[in-house]
Amino acid sequence: MKDKVELPEGTTEMKVTIQICSRGWGEGLAVDVDGWTPDSAIQIIVDDQIWENKIPKGRVHHNSYYKHEYGESFPTNAFNVSGKHDVTLTIKMVGSKGEDVLKWPRIDFWKAILTFYIHEATPTPIPIITPTPTPTPTVTIMPTPTPSPTPIPIITPTPIPSTTPTPPGFKAVFAIVGLLAVAYLLIRKRQT
Numbered sequence: 001m002k003d004k005v006e007l008p009e010g011t012t013e014m015k016v017t018i019q020i021c022s023r024g025w026g027e028g029l030a031v032d033v034d035g036w037t038p039d040s041a042i043q044i045i046v047d048d049q050i051w052e053n054k055i056p057k058g059r060v061h062h063n064s065y066y067k068h069e070y071g072e073s074f075p076t077n078a079f080n081v082s083g084k085h086d087v088t089l090t091i092k093m094v095g096s097k098g099e100d101v102l103k104w105p106r107i108d109f110w111k112a113i114l115t116f117y118i119h120e121a122t123p124t125p126i127p128i129i130t131p132t133p134t135p136t137p138t139v140t141i142m143p144t145p146t147p148s149p150t151p152i153p154i155i156t157p158t159p160i161p162s163t164t165p166t167p168p169g170f171k172a173v174f175a176i177v178g179l180l181a182v183a184y185l186l187i188r189k190r191q192t
Helices: 170-191
Strands: 002-008 011-020 027-032 036-046 049-054 064-069 073-075 086-096 109-118
Touching: 002 109, 011 036, 011 086, 027 036
Parallel strands: none
Antiparallel strands: 002 086, 011 073, 011 109, 027 064, 036 049, 036 086
């Protein structure tokens, strides 16, 4: 499987968690006993960074060495994706002997869950600059003669009557009271 993954802005690290299928053949990561090598594994690759989960020789089920039961999951280490907008995610099986594909490593996985880590930058302290005080200039006040006032006619505006707005829901109160009265009368009429 190979796919391009767009990263959320500011992502610095990414993890991949493989969820094993719960309706498979009983083992999640397996290789046929005859096809096993010490390098039999799943590789999860993000761009040029490789994480590997090897299948050990030992546990056998359906003539296969296996690791992880159905329904389990396993996460990778964190991949460094700082400064990138997207990455190429590759999931592949490696380490087989022979040409018989039925003996190659295989995985019965349900989904790959991607986790993105966005680290917030540490704030840089900003120096506080205190201004140097400057001397206050001296102001001399000189009186100026006041001109004689000119009478201004005063116009009194005529008030325009405005309607008093009804508060919101005021009509709703009357509607509810009316409905309750009708309901009361209907119930009373049924009882008689």
